[in-house]
Amino acid sequence: MNNTIRIKLSVMMFLEFFIWGAWFVTLGTFLGNNLKASGAETAAVFSTQSWGAIIAPFIIGLIADRYFNAEKILGILHLAGAFLMYQMYQSQDVSLFYTYVLSYMVLYMPTLALVNSVAFNQMKDAEKEFANIRVWGTIGWILAGLAISFIFHWDTTEAIGQGLLKNTFLLAGIAALILGIFSFTLPQTPPKVSDEKVKITDILGLDALQLLKDKNFLIFFISSILICIPLAFYYQNAHPYLTAAGVENPTGKMAIGQISEALFLLLIPVFFGRYGFKKTILVGMLAWAIRYVLFAYGNGSDLSFMLIIGIALHGICYDFFFVSGQIYTNSKAGEKYKSAAQGLITLATYGIGMLIGFAVAGWITDNYKTVDGGTNWQMVWIIPAGIAFAVFLIFALFFDQKKEVKTTVTL
Structure with missing residues (x-):
C-alpha cells in the first residue's frame, strides 16, 4: 500500500x-x-x-x-x-x-x-x-x-x-x-461479482444458527444478548449522569474510555494465551458490574475518582467481552460459517440485545425519578451492575472451558 x-x-x-x-x-x-x-x-x-x-x-x-x-x-x-x-x-x-x-x-x-x-x-x-x-x-x-x-x-x-x-x-x-x-x-472498491441468488439467511448470518447446537456457544450467545442490557445503560445514561453529578468536561473525560479501549486491545493476546477464553471474558463481565458500582457510589466532588475509574474500565468491559467474543466466534465457526457467525453475533448484540437493553434502561430511568424531578442515579446503576453480575455467574457456571480447543490470538 x-x-x-x-x-x-x-x-x-x-x-x-x-x-x-x-x-x-x-x-x-x-x-x-x-x-x-x-x-x-x-x-x-x-x-x-x-x-x-x-x-x-x-x-x-x-x-x-x-x-x-x-x-x-x-x-x-x-x-x-x-x-x-x-x-x-x-x-x-x-x-x-x-x-x-x-x-x-x-x-x-x-x-x-x-x-x-x-x-x-x-x-x-x-x-x-x-x-x-x-x-x-x-x-x-x-x-x-x-x-x-x-x-x-x-x-x-x-x-x-x-x-x-x-x-x-x-x-x-x-x-x-x-x-x-x-x-x-477513495480507491475504487467494485462490487463482488456473483450470479448466485442472494439468500436472506446468508445476509443475516442465520446459516450459523447450527453453531447453537454446541452448548458452550449457546451459553456464549445467550450471554452476549444479556450483557448488552447493562451496556445500553452506559450508552444511554453515562453522559447525563456525569453532567448531573457536576463532573467538568464530561464529554472529554468520557474519551478516556476510548483510550482505554485502544490500550486493553493489546492485552487480549496475553490474557488469551495465559488464562484462556473463559477467564478473559469473565474479567470483561465482572468489569461491567464493578464500573456500575463505582458509578452508583461515586460523585462529582470528593469521590469523582470513582467515576473516572468507571469510565477507564470501558477498555476491559468492551475488549475483553466483545473483541474476545468475536475471536471466539471466528474460531468456532470454521471457514464455511465465519462471516455468517459474525453477522449472527452482531445481530444478537447490537440488534436484539441492545434493543432490549435500551428499553430496560429507559423504563428503569423513568421509574426512579425523584420527587423534585431528578433521578435516583444510585438505583439506575445498581440494577445494571446486578444484571452484569448475574450474567457473570451464568457464564462461569455453565461454560465448560475443558471442551474448548486452545485458541491462539494475534492482533
Whole structure:
C-alpha cells in the first residue's frame, strides 16, 4: 500500500468515527435537557442504533456487495447523513427528532462495514495493516469528545442551559459532508461479482444458527444478548449522569474510555494465551458490574475518582467481552460459517440485545425519578451492575472451558 492510499484510508476512518463520537456521546444529555424527553423516549431514540444495525446487512448484502462501488455508496450515504444531521440540529420536537435520527442510523450503520470493505480491498496483509488504519477511527472519536469539552465548551452547565449542545449535530453534519465528498476520491472498491441468488439467511448470518447446537456457544450467545442490557445503560445514561453529578468536561473525560479501549486491545493476546477464553471474558463481565458500582457510589466532588475509574474500565468491559467474543466466534465457526457467525453475533448484540437493553434502561430511568424531578442515579446503576453480575455467574457456571480447543490470538 502506498503512502497516499494509506493517508486517504486513515482520514476516512478518522472522519467515520469522529462523526459518531461528535453527537452520540452527548445524545442522552441533549434529549433530557433540550427536548425534555422521558426515559422511554430517550430509549426509543437510542434504539435507532439497533434498528440501523438490523437493517444494515440488507443494504450491504443486497446493494453494496452486488451492484455499486463501496466508496460511492459510502459517499452518498454520508451526504444524505449530513442533511439529516442538519435537520436534527434544527429539531425542537422529540417525535420529529426521532424520525430524523432513525433515518440517519439506517444510513450510518451500513457505513461501518463499507469503510472496512474499502480498507481491506487495498491490503495485501490485513492482519498487519488494518490495525494501523483502524486506530485512526478511535483517535477521531477521542478528538471529537475533547473538542466538545475543551475547545467549544458545549457541555458545561451554562452552555447546556443555553441550548448549545445542539451544535454537536452541526459539527457531526459538517464532518459527514466532508467525508461524503472525500469518499469519491477513495480507491475504487467494485462490487463482488456473483450470479448466485442472494439468500436472506446468508445476509443475516442465520446459516450459523447450527453453531447453537454446541452448548458452550449457546451459553456464549445467550450471554452476549444479556450483557448488552447493562451496556445500553452506559450508552444511554453515562453522559447525563456525569453532567448531573457536576463532573467538568464530561464529554472529554468520557474519551478516556476510548483510550482505554485502544490500550486493553493489546492485552487480549496475553490474557488469551495465559488464562484462556473463559477467564478473559469473565474479567470483561465482572468489569461491567464493578464500573456500575463505582458509578452508583461515586460523585462529582470528593469521590469523582470513582467515576473516572468507571469510565477507564470501558477498555476491559468492551475488549475483553466483545473483541474476545468475536475471536471466539471466528474460531468456532470454521471457514464455511465465519462471516455468517459474525453477522449472527452482531445481530444478537447490537440488534436484539441492545434493543432490549435500551428499553430496560429507559423504563428503569423513568421509574426512579425523584420527587423534585431528578433521578435516583444510585438505583439506575445498581440494577445494571446486578444484571452484569448475574450474567457473570451464568457464564462461569455453565461454560465448560475443558471442551474448548486452545485458541491462539494475534492482533
